[in-house]
Amino acid sequence: MRFGVVRFPGSCDDVDAQLAASRVGDAVLLWHADRDLHGVDAVIIPGGFSYGDYLRVGAIARFAPVMDAVADFAREGGPVLGICNGFQVLCEARLLPGALLSNISLRFVCRQVELEVVNAQTSFTRACVPGERLSIPIKHTAGRYYAPPEQLEALESEGRIVLRYAPGHNANGSVLDIAGVINERGNVMGLMPHPEHAVDALTGSADGLRLFESIRDHCAEAARSPGLVGA
Amino acid sequence: MEAAGAPGLAEARSLGLTEYEYGLILEKLGREPNAVELAMFSLLWSEHCAYKHSRALLRTLPTEGERLLMGPGENAGAVDAGGGFAVAFKVESHNHPSAVEPFQGAATGVGGILRDVFAVGARPIAVLDSLRFGDPTAGSGEAGSGEAGSGDTASGDAGPAGGGGAGARSRYLLDRAVAGIGHYGNSIGVPTVGGEVYFEDPYEHNCLVNAMCVGLVARERLIGSAAAGPGNVVILFGASTGRDGIGGASVLASAELGEGDEGKRPSVQIGDPFEEKKLLECSLELLEQGLLVALQDLGAAGLTSSAAEMASKGGVGIDIDVARVPLREADMEPFEIMISESQERMLCVAEPERVGEVLAVCARWETGAAPIGEITDSGLLRVRRAGELVGEVPVAALVDECPLYVLEPVRPERPPYPAPRRTLPGPVEGAADHRADDPGTALLALLSAPNLASRRALFEQYDCMVQSRTVRRPEEADAAVLRLPARPDHPRPGLAVSIDGNGRRVACDPYRGTVEAVLECAANLACVGAEPLGLTNCLNFGNPEKPHIAWQLTESVRGLGDACRALGVPVVGGNVSLYNEGAAGPIYPTPVVGMVGELPDVARAAGLGFAADGDAIALVGSWDPDLAGSELERLRGIELPNGLPGFDLEAVRAAQAAVREAVRAGTVRSAHDIAEGGLAVALAECCLAGARGATVALGELTGGGSGESGAGVWRALFGEGAGGFVVSGEAEALRALGDRVPVALIGDVGGDALVIEAGGLTVREPLAGLRDAHAALRSLFS
Amino acid sequence: MRARILVRPKAGILDPQGKAVERALPALGFVGVSDVHVGRLIELEVDDASQLEAMCERLLANPLIEDYEIELTGGRGR
Amino acid sequence: MRARILVRPKAGILDPQGKAVERALPALGFVGVSDVHVGRLIELEVDDASQLEAMCERLLANPLIEDYEIELTGGRGR
């Protein structure tokens, strides 16, 4: 299978995501100005500071030509994972509900945190065990997840809160300790923590690999039974 | 050229040139300089650009080495990192801009050093920062200013407010400088993997912000900045040019900041890391495609300095037409365009038939680019505006013929600094009676002292992991460890980096203090199993025209050279920042030393934390600590001693080699060098990093001095000096190290407290208490 | 035409920047300040002011978390 | 009293945000927009409006790189 990692001007964790994904499959970079996804099986919108994070995080990147293609890909059920800035971009693009506000501390925070897998049945977490804890770093200034109350209720009741910060690990003030959410159809997920920086015990943890493996397994299954999309 | 409307001597002086220097310019030109020419001379002949007071000293530093690829003189030095890679690195100061506007000053400091590294073709893979501020706990306990302006810079509302006392100002500077460094490094995707910060009163009116960058490049891709090939095209790319920092080099960096500095403030330079990210990727792509003859960043003195340096190195001339420079503000004068310090710009030279391709790569990265001139064989820097000649100066006169000044060093009778502020009760005189004091209290006071407390609250504001190379993060080991691509012979090779320099100890003894800084840096590398490849340094000093400062500088450089020779490490480059003085006098002399080392297997890099219960703990090295100039004496408000005790360089080198090899062989499970706060603090740090207690008996180490006053005990616990390490591992393995260097087994890992028996005194502190004390800086950032 | 767009955090959404200012002011000796909110100010020159609303909806503000207000401030220049 | 403080980058000082917005708008089909600047909007309730100037100088704006403008907008509430 092949992952495509979008590169915007100002993307920083694009190569990291590519390296991480290439541990479980092929991975190529997708240029922001290109409307073609070159036949990839899954898309990753990586972390960084697309367009300098100017105006509002993710606000400008969402209009890059490649995002039209990503939206089409998502509409057809293709798996899209947004990490950190990528999560912010997906929210701005309305491919995911909610928004990411500045951390309550107003500071950038880089820290290894513990996550709880709330839903292990998504295409992005199927290699995890429900309730399992993952050690994955965060690094961001605007990671406080917000959604209006009715939206939150829906997210919770539909199992769309996929990852939560474990008690004591919510460093940004996210509502309901939300670290990662998924769309209704189950094929677009965003999370603030960086699984691509947790793929090797040597650099801290290998727990993040589980997300990449999940996507790989999902794509393999989808390939075996065409027509199957989402979770 | 006509000297019509020549500005004359008075103007020259107001730009910082002396009458003598102005006379020299007349001589070299054979006429009076016009405004454009005078502006260019005033900047290139400033201390910052010309190294007028330091060049002769710098020539004494050892710059040769087997692994050296690029020595001082290029934008960054480079050494062979093995496996076909070169590692380029340099440290640079941004002190004065940071004192004026700490967020932007620190941010643009990082931006500047990054450009120096990618100017030689290397991808920046790590940033380190070295900071000095006044005491953040000084004055009232009242909250400081600037709280509102933390982290989020896109909307950072920092009031650079005064008020709240000296401590509040220092907290504000610290807060904003750290935020600025993080803002730039994080946004551009280069990890900030290490650094250091000290808080001392002499920095209160003149903070120091030094940043170091390390870059990686395939050996054959290293590129120099020598312009070549008359007829080749000079292209300016990156951000457009505005009035940023005009006069910066002369006014800001070469004069003392004094009472009247408000009025002298040139427009502050604003950093745009997004622009730099594009510039970085664009530059590396240009090099990868082999489109460039030479590449140079724009830093202090902007286009003038960059063009002149490139021409000088290549022995050619350059013609520039300022009308072709993309401007951010209309109606800029030619002299303004030539000296603007707008950030995020680079200059390159390309063959005419390659220009189209160069511009295409720039366009792809949405980076502005314009051919602004060409290489000539005239040996002149000629400035035109839409064809009309507006300035013409021999390159050699600008770059190489600035007068150099001879220092007139005079040793002061004693270090010319007031005693530190006393914050810990205890004997004032070093030799007084210690028996009444409690070493446990002293240990906690030391752990929570601003100079020793955990830096977590700072470094958590830095992305330390982007680029996926960071194997040892801050506070995990004495040096940051970055892995390199696997090689056939080594599956996990790596680099280790560290930056060090304790100005207070240099103030006590400029020679030995500087030697110690180099040794400490090398010790940090040894603890992760790394061998130094090269060294960079930034010499932060006061006004060198003052005899005692000249002496500090001379002695410090002598120490730097001797230490480098003793370790066999070449100086690959650096930076000098002089005139660091405030209303209350000069800063502590502060040579900051950055080192890069190599290690064969990053998986073996030892952490500093105790790793397993039951492990034995050993003290390695011929360690002979002394309280003179120690952090304990500082807390007690004891005057700086006039000189530091000597040490045996050869013995220190042997101890480092032994530790390095033990780490590489895997015979020790943790390693930590003993530095500020002495052995007791080092042990506490090992406990905290490993989240394990330890029981230690110092026995004989309290030495002959353990007599009546108890001084020997205190010296053993809290004395400082070079060459000591705390390691842990299996007792047998540790004992075996004793074949090569002095080793004393002093205790065992385990429990949830640190217990130290020393000459009849017992320190017993639960881990939780140590942890709370160590977290003292947290409150500065809440 | 010169336009000014005021973007504010929606009521009810925590505004830590406003809170931080509110906390910092008393420490500097300013009392009697409350209900502080920090938002964004965007000023621009626009030929066709009827576009502004759409610009705000699509780019300049995020209606989920922000309110905006458009003010036309007349002639050219800033 | 309700006050509104407009904080903007000083003329001549680089404004990367303004530049970014200016570049983004045409791509969204909004043409004829120029001279875009992004600043901050601070709104607050203050008892003594004569303090505002000092508050701006010391905390709300960074006078080295920003200009500010104080507007009193009358009654309470936001």
Ligand SMILES: Nc1ncnc2c1ncn2[C@@H]1O[C@H](COP(=O)(O)OP(=O)(O)O)[C@@H](O)[C@H]1O
């Ligand atoms: N303390 C020092 N030790 C060794 N080399 C130095 C030192 N200070 C400056 N240099 C070298 O002198 C040259 C000029 O430095 P600088 O003007 O700071 O360069 P740049 O303009 O590229 O930043 C550089 O090659 C630098 O490495």
Ligand SMILES: [Mg+2]
């Ligand atoms: Mg340079």
